[in-house]
Amino acid sequence: MRTPMLLALAVWCSAQVASGQPAPPVPSFPGTSPSPVMLAQPWPLPGSWYAPPAYGLPGPNGGLPAPPPGSTVVPLQVPPAQAQTPAWVEANLAEEAAARAPKHAETITSHPHWVWANFDYALGWIRPRGIGIPLLTTGSVADPIPGALGQPGTRILLGAGGADSFDLGTFNGIRPEIGFFLDDHHHLSIEATAVILFSRDRLYSMRSNNQGDPLLTRPINDVAVLLNGVERSVITAANIPLGSNIAGRFDATATSEYYGWEINARYNDLVFGRLQANVLTGFHALVLRERLLLQDTLQPLNDASLNFLGNPVAVGSTVTNRDHFSTSNRFYGWQIGIGLGLEDPWYFVRVSTKLGLGVTAQEGTIAGESTLISPAGIQTAAGGVLALSPNIGSHSRNVFGIVSDSGVQVGLHIHRNVTLQAGYSFLLWSKVVRPEKLIDRTVNTNLLPTSATFGNAPDTQRPEPRFSDGAFWVHVLNLGVQVTY
Numbered sequence: 043m044r045t046p047m048l049l050a051l052a053v054w055c056s057a058q059v060a061s062g063q064p065a066p067p068v069p070s071f072p073g074t075s076p077s078p079v080m081l082a083q084p085w086p087l088p089g090s091w092y093a094p095p096a097y098g099l100p101g102p103n104g105g106l107p108a109p110p111p112g113s114t115v116v117p118l119q120v121p122p123a124q125a126q127t128p129a130w131v132e133a134n135l136a137e138e139a140a141a142r143a144p145k146h147a148e149t150i151t152s153h154p155h156w157v158w159a160n161f162d163y164a165l166g167w168i169r170p171r172g173i174g175i176p177l178l179t180t181g182s183v184a185d186p187i188p189g190a191l192g193q194p195g196t197r198i199l200l201g202a203g204g205a206d207s208f209d210l211g212t213f214n215g216i217r218p219e220i221g222f223f224l225d226d227h228h229h230l231s232i233e234a235t236a237v238i239l240f241s242r243d244r245l246y247s248m249r250s251n252n253q254g255d256p257l258l259t260r261p262i263n264d265v266a267v268l269l270n271g272v273e274r275s276v277i278t279a280a281n282i283p284l285g286s287n288i289a290g291r292f293d294a295t296a297t298s299e300y301y302g303w304e305i306n307a308r309y310n311d312l313v314f315g316r317l318q319a320n321v322l323t324g325f326h327a328l329v330l331r332e333r334l335l336l337q338d339t340l341q342p343l344n345d346a347s348l349n350f351l352g353n354p355v356a357v358g359s360t361v362t363n364r365d366h367f368s369t370s371n372r373f374y375g376w377q378i379g380i381g382l383g384l385e386d387p388w389y390f391v392r393v394s395t396k397l398g399l400g401v402t403a404q405e406g407t408i409a410g411e412s413t414l415i416s417p418a419g420i421q422t423a424a425g426g427v428l429a430l431s432p433n434i435g436s437h438s439r440n441v442f443g444i445v446s447d448s449g450v451q452v453g454l455h456i457h458r459n460v461t462l463q464a465g466y467s468f469l470l471w472s473k474v475v476r477p478e479k480l481i482d483r484t485v486n487t488n489l490l491p492t493s494a495t496f497g498n499a500p501d502t503q504r505p506e507p508r509f510s511d512g513a514f515w516v517h518v519l520n521l522g523v524q525v526t527y
Contacts, residue, residue: 155526157222160463162522164215166239169515171208171296173478176201177336178248178292179261179275183282189259189275196261200246200294208246208296208334208478213239215301217520234305237467237518241299249291250279254343257281258292260427263484265502266495276427276490278338280347287343295335296477300516302328302469304377318383326398326445328373328469330514334477336365336428340492350414351423352496359416361492365426366409367477371514373443375400388455395448402443404475407436408507412491423491428481430489432503439509444472453524461524471514479510 181188182195189196198204221233248258259275279290306324313319340361342348348355355361379396410429414421425431449467456462482505488498 155223155459158220158524158526160217160219160522160524162217162219162463162465162520164213164217164237164239165519166213166215166237166300167517168210168213168239168298168300169513170210171298171332171334171476171478173201173206173208175478175481175483176203176261177294178204178278179259180257181259181275183257183280183285187274188257188280188282189261189277190273191261192273198261199248199258205246208244208294210242210244210296210298213242213298213300215239215518217518217522229310231308231310232305233308234303236301236303238301239299239516239518241297244296246294246296247292250281250289252289254279254281254287254289258290260292260338261483262427262487264487265484265504266487266498266500274487276338276492278340281343286347288340288347289343290338290340293335293337293339295333295337297333297335298330299332300328300330302326306377306379310383313382316385318385320381320383320394322379322381322396324377326373326375326377326396326400326447328371328445328471330371330471330474331369332477333366333368336367336426338363338427349492349494349496350412350421351491352494355414356416359414361412361414363412363426363492364410365429366407367429367480368407369475369477369480370403370405371471371474372403373398373400373445373471374403375443375445377445377447379447390451390453390455390461392451393449396446398443398445398447400443400445402441402471402473403438404441404473404509404511405436405438406475406477406480406507406509408433408480410434425489425491427490427492428483428485428505430485430505432486432489433480433482433505433507435507437507437509441473441511446470459526461526462522463524464521465519467518467520469516469518471516473511474514475509475511476514479512480508482506482508 176191176198178200179189179191179196179198181190181193181197185193185195187193215238217235217237219233219235221231224230224232250256250258256279257277258279259277261273261275264272264274277286277288277290278292280286280288304324304326306322308320308322310318310320338361340348340363342355342357342359342361345354345357348361350361375398377396377398379394381392381394383390383392408429410424410426412423412426424434447467447469449465451463451465453461453463484504484506486500486502486504487493488495488500490496
């Protein structure tokens with residue numbers, strides 16, 4: 043409304059000047075002097091062609107009548123000829139552009155953050171634990187050595203040739219992260235990340251009935267007589283006519299837990315558009331702890347079936363033997379990495395890969411014991427079946443380790459300070475030792491607490507401690523939230 047009214051006023055004033063009509067006199071009041079008159083002129087709009095003349099300037103009729111007495115003529119100051127946009131128009135245009143822009147994009151881009159913290163739920167899978175040796179067999183009581191390897195009726199229940207791995211399934215865990223930028227342009231940052239998979243167990247169990255069926259045996263290679271050994275078996279459960287009659291149960295429990303952490307310095311820069319590239323370097327640590335417990339629980343059904351420390355065990359007693367193998371692997375190393383990221387006001391997609399070089403400290407611990415619970419009391423002896431005096435104890439070594447870690451993360455910005463995110467990572471660790479690789483199946487039965495020959499002088503010290511390592515991998519899915527400040 044203001045612009046049309048100003049244009050109408052300008053046209054009317056021009057018509058008055060062109061017709062030669064003098065400007066109306068300025069009214070005065072008694073006791074006052076006439077006031078000066080200043081004729082206002084509308085500012086030309088962009089692209090306008092008309093600028094009306096003022097009093098005292100030549101007009102189309104060769105001049106204008108003198109202004110009324112007592113009036114003051116103010117010369118017209120003509121503005122520059124270039125087109126200009128009034129400030130109020132610029133303000134309106136800016137307001138309109140802000141209204142058309144997405145509100146979410148405005149809040150994301152206009153509030154840069156300095157600190158971020160992630161808290162994610164993690165779901166992990168680790169490499170199954172291959173056993174590689176037979177741990178439990180069954181067979182025919184008609185065989186010369188029931189349950190021993192190489193006998194016609196022997197069948198492997200757990201270990202190489204049977205169920206040859208402990209697959210612990212999925213692990214629950216967490217994946218926290220915290221980081222902050224060091225410069226105004228958000229090029230350099232420091233960040234710390236951890237992945238923790240909580241401990242998980244897997245139980246394998248076999249048992250006989252009250253008569254000792256089916257036959258359950260622990261296969262061993264016996265070097266008590268021959269140096270190269272003889273395949274024999276240690277009976278867990280049996281119903282052998284004119285022989286052992288034992289009701290028993292075998293349990294194998296595998297436990298694993300894994301965690302790692304890293305702290306890195308990262309440099310980010312734009313490649314083009316919203317695509318960013320980054321490089322990082324830092325320290326990486328990993329820990330893998332695992333255990334394997336093998337346990338036999340035996341109840342003799344006649345007095346000639348079972349021995350403990352060279353003495354027969356009475357009916358009604360219970361004998362338990364345990365073999366405990368545990369390992370710890372700790373990696374400490376320096377790593378470098380590269381990454382790419384697509385950063386959008388609504389979402390992000392980031393991929394990265396890292397390589398770490400360092401040392402892996404491997405440690406294995408072997409323990410074994412046997413226990414007799416009888417009416418006379420409780421009696422305990424060192425050694426089980428595969429964990430005996432020659433290999434019981436802790437053993438360690440350091441090896442060169444390589445760790446590669448690659449992953450992808452995606453996120454959706456739901457608020458200027460809150461992002462929902464999900465990701466996947468795959469880590470490969472070059473050398474770890476696992477509990478099953480500590481086992482030596484060659485045994486001198488003169489050292490077995492449940493053997494009839496226990497106490498005889500052993501010619502060969504077996505089993506022996508072993509370190510057989512291999513590659514380890516872990517897959518991790520994460521889902522969580524990121525908060526920025």
